[in-house]
Amino acid sequence: MIRVPIVCFVCGLMHRTKRKRTKPNKRKPTNNKHHTFFQLTLYVQTEAGSKIHRQFRAAHEGHLPHAGLDATRASTGVVWCTERASEYGFLEEPDKWANLGQGAPEAEDGIDGSFLRPTSIDVSSAAREYGPTAGIKPMREAVAHLYNETHRKGKSSLYTWENVCIVPGGRSGLTRIAAVLGNAYVGFFIPDYTAYSEMLSLFKNFAAIPTPLSEADGYHIHPDKIATEIARGTSVILTSNPRNPTGRVVANPELAEIQDICRGRATLVSDEFYSGYNYTSNCDGSTISAAENVEDVDEDDVLIIDGLTKRFRLPGWRIAWILGPKEFIKAIGSCGSYLDGGANAPFQEAAIPMLEPSLVQKEMIALQRHFRDKRDYVVKRLRDMGFVIKYVPDSTFYLWLNLEGLPGPISDGLNFFQACLEEKVIVVPGIFFDLNPARRRDLFDSPCHHFVRFSYGPRMEVLELGCDGIERVVMKFKKLVN
Numbered sequence: 001m002i003r004v005p006i007v008c009f010v011c012g013l014m015h016r017t018k019r020k021r022t023k024p025n026k027r028k029p030t031n032n033k034h035h036t037f038f039q040l041t042l043y044v045q046t047e048a049g050s051k052i053h054r055q056f057r058a059a060h061e062g063h064l065p066h067a068g069l070d071a072t073r074a075s076t077g078v079v080w081c082t083e084r085a086s087e088y089g090f091l092e093e094p095d096k097w098a099n100l101g102q103g104a105p106e107a108e109d110g111i112d113g114s115f116l117r118p119t120s121i122d123v124s125s126a127a128r129e130y131g132p133t134a135g136i137k138p139m140r141e142a143v144a145h146l147y148n149e150t151h152r153k154g155k156s157s158l159y160t161w162e163n164v165c166i167v168p169g170g171r172s173g174l175t176r177i178a179a180v181l182g183n184a185y186v187g188f189f190i191p192d193y194t195a196y197s198e199m200l201s202l203f204k205n206f207a208a209i210p211t212p213l214s215e216a217d218g219y220h221i222h223p224d225k226i227a228t229e230i231a232r233g234t235s236v237i238l239t240s241n242p243r244n245p246t247g248r249v250v251a252n253p254e255l256a257e258i259q260d261i262c263r264g265r266a267t268l269v270s271d272e273f274y275s276g277y278n279y280t281s282n283c284d285g286s287t288i289s290a291a292e293n294v295e296d297v298d299e300d301d302v303l304i305i306d307g308l309t310k311r312f313r314l315p316g317w318r319i320a321w322i323l324g325p326k327e328f329i330k331a332i333g334s335c336g337s338y339l340d341g342g343a344n345a346p347f348q349e350a351a352i353p354m355l356e357p358s359l360v361q362k363e364m365i366a367l368q369r370h371f372r373d374k375r376d377y378v379v380k381r382l383r384d385m386g387f388v389i390k391y392v393p394d395s396t397f398y399l400w401l402n403l404e405g406l407p408g409p410i411s412d413g414l415n416f417f418q419a420c421l422e423e424k425v426i427v428v429p430g431i432f433f434d435l436n437p438a439r440r441r442d443l444f445d446s447p448c449h450h451f452v453r454f455s456y457g458p459r460m461e462v463l464e465l466g467c468d469g470i471e472r473v474v475m476k477f478k479k480l481v482n
């Protein structure tokens with residue numbers, strides 16, 4: 001019998017064991033000295049026992065556990081913020097918190113002049129079936145009618161149902177648009193809506209080109225910026241308007257000028273989810289839309305996206321729409337067959353009566369008055385605390401808050417966010433709006449480093465709670481540095 005020294009892969013000790021055995025040892029080892037060569041060989045053949053295999057796996061992507069899956073794609077800024085807040089107890093007692101992070105409008109009834117939202121809906125037998133992936137025809141007609149009545153009175157080219165695709169929410173609509181983009185440079189602006197970052201990196205056929213906007217300029221998208229983009233070969237321009245997170249809108253005549261520059265040269269993707277939150281016209285209910293300046297609805301490459309989420313205060317319904325030239329709407333409708341399967345039919349049926357133009361006009365008046373008052377309240381509270389707010393936002397329900405005037409330890413978005421969590425307030429650090437699809441920019445170089453987005457979407461009581469919490473944060477740090 002030959003005995004050889006061997007390091008035991010089970011316990012790491014040096015044992016002497018037999019090289020050959022005619023029969024495997026059937027007895028269970030009573031202590032680690034009894035590991036047999038047979039047992040050790042089996043162990044080496046598993047990964048836990050083989051250091052070299054573990055090293056190989058760690059270094060080669062294709063051999064990682066769950067090869068091919070990338071969990072880092074799962075989280076957007078708002079999700080990350082909610083996860084951090086849950087570490088401070090948010091999920092246990094959400095009612096004690098002011099969530100000014102999520103971009104959601106208050107969904108309750110009770111806003112003066114606003115129609116009561118349905119509390120139950122009828123489900124027709126047709127709505128039990130798969131619906132068309134471009135949406136049901138009566139809903140497509142209702143959207144076309146709303147835009148013709150609101151933005152295209154007296155024009156010869158009008159939208160028809162074939163210019164409208166119904167989609168299951170805004171993000172799904174944006175993804176469908178991304179899916180039909182060809183080989184193109186897609187220009188976008190910083191800061192803008194967080195989800196664009198993921199959407200712009202999902203599909204490989206186009207290249208996303210960022211253009212930072214300047215604070216000194218009120219984050220304005222001037223027509224000459226668009227001209228410069230197009231001159232360098234950009235053939236798709238994507239922007240929210242009114243703009244998330246800065247709360248600024250590009251209205252006519254500049255919007256019309258931008259559309260003239262784009263006509264025949266670039267597609268304008270106009271994300272108008274905040275079109276109803278417009279405070280530039282004394283809360284008369286008018287909405288801002290690129291639909292106003294389109295010349296021929298089938299020729300002008302303008303894709304407009306909006307839905308029930310924000311201005312109808314129904315984020316849970318997941319009903320949104322895209323308007324554009326027939327040919328592209330057909331393609332966007334067809335993409336639903338592999339991307340999302342289409343918007344649910346019962347909620348489309350229930351949405352149709354809400355889109356009656358005179359009802360929408362009244363609703364927009366109620367919405368604008370209510371949200372303008374909330375904006376004025378939070379701007380005053382924050383200014384009283386010492387925040388410098390150079391531009392009072394003229395649209396949306398967001399404040400893009402510059403923190404540079406605050407004490408050093410809370411003068412950047414991430415540290416301010418963390419300090420607010422201690423006081424049960426959630427805001428979103430600015431860096432999430434620094435869309436960085438290629439992940440090339442360092443965190444500290446971000447033009448959004450010293451900002452947070454504050455949402456005054458929630459009810460007034462929540463805003464009061466949130467402002468009280470932020471006031472405590474500011475006082476605490478002012479005392480600490482003095």
Ligand SMILES: Cc1ncc(COP(=O)(O)O)c(C=O)c1O
Nearest residue numbers: 103169170171193240244273309
């Ligand atoms: C500019 C913009 N577009 C689209 C959306 C998406 O809306 P939805 O919740 O319907 O996906 C949002 C939501 O925050 C948004 O801010």
